[in-house]
Amino acid sequence: MTTATLPPIAGTTPFDGAQARKGYALNKMCFSFNDEANRQAFVADEEAYMRQYGLNEAQAAAIRARNVLQLIAAGGNAYYLAKFAGIFKLDMQDIGAQQTGMTKEQFKAKLVAAGR
């Protein structure tokens, strides 16, 4: 069964073939951020760097907005997007807070509560 035929899981986008096709250029750009020189090139000229990787308008807009949910909707994969977030020194609680509409403190409190 493909994930499209399975019951949806709320707030969750399995990174399946459809997402992998849609997000290829975006994820390829983010994969390039493993290299410091590429991170610097992105910071120096974001628009030129995105053009080099052929991002579509939805992907470019989500990058400009630093919006993780939009990046996922545009085909981004969590592991590659984390490398993009790393450029801005954002950690996983920053990203979690942004996606859940919480403050970072609220998000951290939610994690602690899950352990009780």
Place this chain on the structure above:
Amino acid sequence: MARLIGGLGTSHIPAIGGAIHKGLQQDPYWKPFFDGFPPIRQWLHAQKPDVVVMFYNDHGLNFFLDKMPTFAVGAAPQYHNADEGWGIPTLPPFAGEVDLSWHLINHLIDQEFDVVTCQEMLVDHACTLPLKLFWPEGDCPVTVVPVCINTVQFPLPSAKRCYALGRAVGEAIQRWDSGKKVAVIASGGLSHQLDGERAGFINKAFDLQFVESLATNPEWATQFSVHELVEKTGTQGVELLMWLAMRGALAAAAPGVRRVHGNYHIPISNTATAVLALEAVA
């Protein structure tokens, strides 16, 4: 013949690398995680394995979506870590165990696991951090055979398939013509989700049942589909596939296990963390 002495499991959150680098093991945030390790290190010190087979998932260091193997076995004399883009320190290279790599590859393909073979392979935090956690002092005393299981791009291999892969690895280790002692390691989990509106999802009840099952009913979690595992443990909690592979290897090597030590702590970063050591018991 070689001997499979036991299996280890640990979470591999990248931030652990930063905490080790900064010496934060006794910091109140980190202490409940790091305190799970000393009894296991004592056991390892007594057992002295020579080689480890590491079940782990690459997070976009060695593999990209251009070529995404479901199962990949390292066959390199040395494995290099590298910049992963988020600022955790790069560790020195680890020594491989090429004879065991090719023995594993031959046995796995003979058993119809058509793995990808890698004579060069960068290893990310998921492969390096368990080695630093179990052997924190000095040079790593074990050689390594990394076995990478895809958790990046769906479809992922099923829980049942990963357990069977582990079984085949365990059989191969027991038939390896070598006097060496081998341990298997699972790197990953437990429940966590980094992406989407459900980010921060943790399922303590399921995790505890899963860890218990590894000692008492090792095939319990193979009843679940990958989709069910994502629903129950989060998009990254599905890394528990590594733990099933580790346990499958033990099942092939010994009729029973003895729980040496275990620890479970919520949260480190966005993750429910676990560490476990199981000794193979004849």
